[in-house]
Amino acid sequence: MDHVTSTQNAPLAFLKGHGTENDFVIVPDPDNAVSLDAADVARLCDRRAGIGGDGLLHVVRSAAHPEAKDQAGDAEWFMDYRNADGSVAEMCGNGIRVFARYLEHAGHVAAGEVAVATRSGVKRIHLDKDGSVTVAMGRAVLPEESATVTVDGRSWPARNVNMGNPHAVAFVDSLDHAGELREEPPYEPASVYPDGVNIEFVVDRGPRHVAMRVHERGAAETRSCGTGACAVAVAAARRDGVDPAETGTPVTYTVDVLGGSLTITEHPDGRVDMTGPAVIVAEGVVDPSWLGARA
Numbered sequence: 001m002d003h004v005t006s007t008q009n010a011p012l013a014f015l016k017g018h019g020t021e022n023d024f025v026i027v028p029d030p031d032n033a034v035s036l037d038a039a040d041v042a043r044l045c046d047r048r049a050g051i052g053g054d055g056l057l058h059v060v061r062s063a064a065h066p067e068a069k070d071q072a073g074d075a076e077w078f079m080d081y082r083n084a085d086g087s088v089a090e091m092c093g094n095g096i097r098v099f100a101r102y103l104e105h106a107g108h109v110a111a112g113e114v115a116v117a118t119r120s121g122v123k124r125i126h127l128d129k130d131g132s133v134t135v136a137m138g139r140a141v142l143p144e145e146s147a148t149v150t151v152d153g154r155s156w157p158a159r160n161v162n163m164g165n166p167h168a169v170a171f172v173d174s175l176d177h178a179g180e181l182r183e184e185p186p187y188e189p190a191s192v193y194p195d196g197v198n199i200e201f202v203v204d205r206g207p208r209h210v211a212m213r214v215h216e217r218g219a220a221e222t223r224s225c226g227t228g229a230c231a232v233a234v235a236a237a238r239r240d241g242v243d244p245a246e247t248g249t250p251v252t253y254t255v256d257v258l259g260g261s262l263t264i265t266e267h268p269d270g271r272v273d274m275t276g277p278a279v280i281v282a283e284g285v286v287d288p289s290w291l292g293a294r295a
């Protein structure tokens with residue numbers, strides 16, 4: 001893919017937003033006229049030389065995107081999600097709340113119900129008048145095969161949970177045991193996660209209340225991960241001997257992250273709902289000479 005073609009040398013409009021301090025560069029591009037390659041995304045997400053973000057939300061009409069046009073159903077918009085290193089991800093839980101907030105901010109949708117297409121299917125979102133956003137995240141998949149995660153000589157078994165994207169959930173005694181998380185913690189066998197993994201470290205805070213830190217695939221440590229919080233809540237419920245499919249009763253966990261708190265409910269039919277904030281903080285225009293200056 002050519003970098004930033006089509007609208008080359010035209011100003012690139014962007015916004016900046018976050019959900020529980022998982023922050024994103026938002027690039028509105030309804031007609032899919034802007035081709036952002038991995039290097040462009042990494043440059044825009046660079047916290048020192050660029051705008052800065054844990055990821056980028058490329059906002060495209062589903063009909064205009066080849067990955068969405070035949071499978072978006074009633075979802076008019078497609079979240080083309082990229083990690084800060086430019087890699088593509090299937091889904092982003094905090095990102096989709098911010099994506100929906102952007103659609104409202106731009107006047108594309110009103111508060112209420114919104115459908116957004118993602119690489120992990122169409123997600124239904126409720127923008128509440130109180131400022132919170134609830135996303136029907138779909139069902140968690142818990143593959144049998146799991147990995148062991150190691151940091152600074154300590155190892156933990158990690159629960160394998162797929163929320164559309166892959167997660168390894170390790171219950172630890174202290175969040176400090178996750179170390180600095182500058183590098184991805186090693187895990188084995190690597191074959192469990194052929195496409196890489198997001199790794200969550202979890203401690204208990206109280207009944208159905210946990211706290212986590214995360215090393216995100218493609219972004220290093222972030223201050224929150226929405227899909228990760230869902231994976232953590234489901235893993236914590238199973239660890240606690242709770243399965244809504246057996247009890248017939250929904251179970252709700254509060255998951256504290258470094259940037260706030262998310263509420264996760266698992267229903268008896270396996271559906272997982274996530275509620276949290278989503279904020280637009282700025283908007284502007286990228287200097288075309290800066291974007292075009294890449295070697």
Ligand SMILES: N[C@@H](CCC[C@H](N)C(=O)O)C(=O)O
Nearest residue numbers: 089092093094165225226227
């Ligand atoms: N921060 C996100 C997850 C973003 C994608 C992830 N890094 C991956 O590669 O799967 C979230 O809030 O879910």
